[in-house]
Amino acid sequence: MNLDQPHRRFNPLNRSWVQVSPQRMGRPWQGEVSEPDPPPPAYDPACYLCPGNARVGGEANPDYAGVHVFDNDFPALLAEAEGPFGQWALSEDPLLRAEPSTGVCRVICFSPDHGKSLPLLTPQQLRAVIDCWADQTAELGARFAHVQVFENKGAMMGCSNPHPHGQLWATSHLPQETATEDRAQREYLAAHGRPMLLDLAEREAASERVIESNDDWLAIIPFWAAWPFETLLLPRFAVQRMPQLTGGQRDSLAAILKALTTRYDNLFRTSFPYSMGWHQAPFTQGSQEHWQLHAHFYPPLLRSASVRKFMVGYEMLAEPQRDLTPERAAEMLRSANGLVHYRG
C-alpha cells in the first residue's frame, strides 16, 4: 500500500479509524496566529494551588514543599451514592438508559513552584510525581474498580490554572475508553498469546515513529495517531499498573518523561498544551495479563504555539482526519531538542 496516498489507519487499542491525507500537507494556511504567553512567576498570590494560598472553597493550602494531593473541592463524582434509586427505573428503558456512578476526585500539585511544569522539574522531582501517581493508584485501587490519572495542561485544553497539576478520578465502574481498551487487549492476548502493547513496543522499537527510548520505555507517535503530535508511552517489559514499577523503572520513566515533554515544549517554543493520562489494568476480579500500563499524550497544536488542530466537521461526523503523517510528526519531534529546555 502507498502511504503517500490518502488512506485510513486502524487503532487496535480503542478500535477506531483515522483518515490520513498526506497529499494535503502543503495546503495554504490562513488561520489564527498569535504570540506565545510569557513564562509564569514562581509564585502567584492569586493562584489557588500555590502553597499557603486559599482555594476557591476557602480552605488554605499547606506550605507544601514537594508533591501535594488534595480532594477536589468540586468533585465530578461522589464517594457514596445517594439512594434509594427510584429514578433509576429509567435504566430499563432502552432509549433513556442510566446507571449510578460513584468515585473520588483528587488534585495533584506536581510542584510548589507555580512555573515548574513537568519538563522543568529535576529527575528527582519527577520521580516524586511518579511515586505519588503509583501510591494514589494503590490506595484508591483498593476501593474502586478504576483509577484514572491525568493532566490537563494549558488554557487551550480548558485547564483553569497554569500551576503544574494533574488530577485523579477513581470510579466504581470502568469508563468507556478503558472498557474498550480492556476488551481489545483481552482479545489480542487470546488470539496472539502476547499482550498487545508488549508486541507493539517490540514491533516499533526501531521504527521511524520513535521519539525517545531507554532500556525500559519507548515513546512513539502511534501509527494510528489522530492528533498531530499525539504520543504513546510504552513500557518495554510486562507491567499492568503503576504501583508494580520498581525504583529503577520509575527513574527511567522520569528520564523519558522529562525528555519527551522537553521536546514538546521546544517544538514551538511554548509550554506545550496537552491532555495526558495513564491507562492501567482495572482493579476488578480475574486475570489482567492482557493489560500493559501505558500513557497517552493528546496535544492540540498543529503548526505553532497558537495554531491548533480542530476536531470538527468530518472528525465529529465521520472520523478523525490528519494531513501531517505520524512519521513526519515524529521526525519534527526528533529534531526538537530533548535535552535542553528553551527556558534554560
Ligand code: H2U
Ligand atoms: P484543571 O486541571 O482542568 O484546570 O482542573 C483543576 C481542578 O481543580 C478542577 O477539577 C479543582 C477544580 O474542580 N479545584 C479545586 O479543587 N479547588 C479550587 O480551589 C479550585 C480548583
Ligand code: ZN
Ligand atoms: Zn500557583
